[in-house]
Amino acid sequence: MIQYLAPIAFLGLAIGVQSQVGSDPVIHVLVQIPALAAAGYTLPVTARMPQIAVAPALILALVTGIIWMLPRSIDAALIDPFWSIAKFITLPLFLGLPLALAWGQMGPILKGFLKAQSISMLLFLAFLYTHSPVRLCNSYLEEDQIRLGLGFAYVALGLIVVWIAPVFVGTSETHEKDGKHGFS
Amino acid sequence: MRQLIITTVAALLGCTTLWRATDGFRAITAEGARRVQISANPEPVPSVVLETMDGSWQSLNNPDSPVLLEFIYTTCPTICQTSGGDFAELRDFLLQYNLQVPMFSVSFDPETDTLENMQDYAKWHTATGMPWTVGRPLPQDLEPLLDLFRIIVIPDGWGGYQHNVAVLLINRDGAFSGAFDTRDYNAIRAALEKEL
Numbered sequence: 001m002i003q004y005l006a007p008i009a010f011l012g013l014a015i016g017v018q019s020q021v022g023s024d025p026v027i028h029v030l031v032q033i034p035a036l037a038a039a040g041y042t043l044p045v046t047a048r049m050p051q052i053a054v055a056p057a058l059i060l061a062l063v064t065g066i067i068w069m070l071p072r073s074i075d076a077a078l079i080d081p082f083w084s085i086a087k088f089i090t091l092p093l094f095l096g097l098p099l100a101l102a103w104g105q106m107g108p109i110l111k112g113f114l115k116a117q118s119i120s121m122l123l124f125l126a127f128l129y130t131h132s133p134v135r136l137c138n139s140y141l142e143e144d145q146i147r148l149g150l151g152f153a154y155v156a157l158g159l160i161v162v163w164i165a166p167v168f169v170g171t172s173e174t175h176e177k178d179g180k181h182g183f184s
Numbered sequence: 185m186r187q188l189i190i191t192t193v194a195a196l197l198g199c200t201t202l203w204r205a206t207d208g209f210r211a212i213t214a215e216g217a218r219r220v221q222i223s224a225n226p227e228p229v230p231s232v233v234l235e236t237m238d239g240s241w242q243s244l245n246n247p248d249s250p251v252l253l254e255f256i257y258t259t260c261p262t263i264c265q266t267s268g269g270d271f272a273e274l275r276d277f278l279l280q281y282n283l284q285v286p287m288f289s290v291s292f293d294p295e296t297d298t299l300e301n302m303q304d305y306a307k308w309h310t311a312t313g314m315p316w317t318v319g320r321p322l323p324q325d326l327e328p329l330l331d332l333f334r335i336i337v338i339p340d341g342w343g344g345y346q347h348n349v350a351v352l353l354i355n356r357d358g359a360f361s362g363a364f365d366t367r368d369y370n371a372i373r374a375a376l377e378k379e380l
Contacts, residue, residue: 056194
């Protein structure tokens with residue numbers, strides 16, 4: 001039972017903030033959407049994914065992620081119940097879960113590439129939302145759009161600290177131990 | 185080999201999904217999507233009358249001519265004033281090409297926008313009533329109009345509103361058939377010339 005704690009907690013958080021997503025894009029995009037993805041990511045599925053399914057699972061997760069990065073999807077989730085329900089289904093099951101299953105079987109280079117790509121995409125979104133001359137979401141105020149842009153920047157900075165900084169501080173031992181990553 | 189085929193199929197499916205989700209990579213915002221969709225599928229505009237700034241009532245549809253409109257509120261300190269200025273420039277631009285079509289600035293705040301407020305707004309932006317006038321719908325017509333033209337108005341917390349701004353086109357068949365950036369004068373001209 002205990003292994004269901006995390007997904008239920010994330011799902012509970014996503015449902016709990018639902019009343020605020022209409023007025024605050026930061027809660028919508030930086031709290032609810034990551035919480036839904038995390039609910040799927042933390043589902044206790046122990047089955048090992050066959051190697052042949054890893055790439056399709058990753059593509060499914062990426063496509064789902066890209067669609068939920070589009071401002072029009074965010075707007076649609078606020079005014080169209082179909083999109084709102086789709087958000088609660090697709091983010092856990094088509095993004096979080098396949099990513100978790102594929103992640104364990106990806107090589108370190110692909111993982112590193114995805115991490116670096118996520119950070120640069122977040123910084124791009126930060127720039128877009130803080131500098132756009134027009135409102136990107138019809139449902140949110142312009143000030144809130146800028147707040148969301150800054151939020152993307154803070155998340156990117158946080159990920160740089162967590163993901164990139166350790167690369168520069170003493171992880172070379174894992175390479176020495178693991179001879180197959182050598183160039184010789 | 186099997187892995188390559190499966191991955192390629194998944195990638196193609198992924199691209200197709202993204203293609204469809206963005207109307208062929210043309211629209212990433214709701215506003216962009218609306219513009220793409222409405223030009224492909226015009227929507228009939230119900231017969232609605234506006235009380236214009238001189239107190240007369242005019243129909244939004246005009247069987248003889250396409251009609252341009254935009255939504256504003258006269259007490260708006262920012263974007264409607266800019267778009268009012270753009271609308272004046274658009275009128276002058278179109279007149280150079282002998283395109284004289286009815287133009288309406290439609291208030292979505294008909295309670296505050298009294299005849300006097302509308303006249304002030306018109307005077308400020310040089311709307312003389314012909315071809316461009318300022319008007320307000322009956323309160324009961326407002327919601328259906330905003331729905332049809334997909335205008336989303338949200339209070340800004342300071343007594344004003346924020347809303348999506350576009351120049352909207354009603355074609356000669358009385359259907360909403362185009363939405364444009366307020367300064368995209370050439371595209372608006374091209375759309376009108378196609379109608380006339």
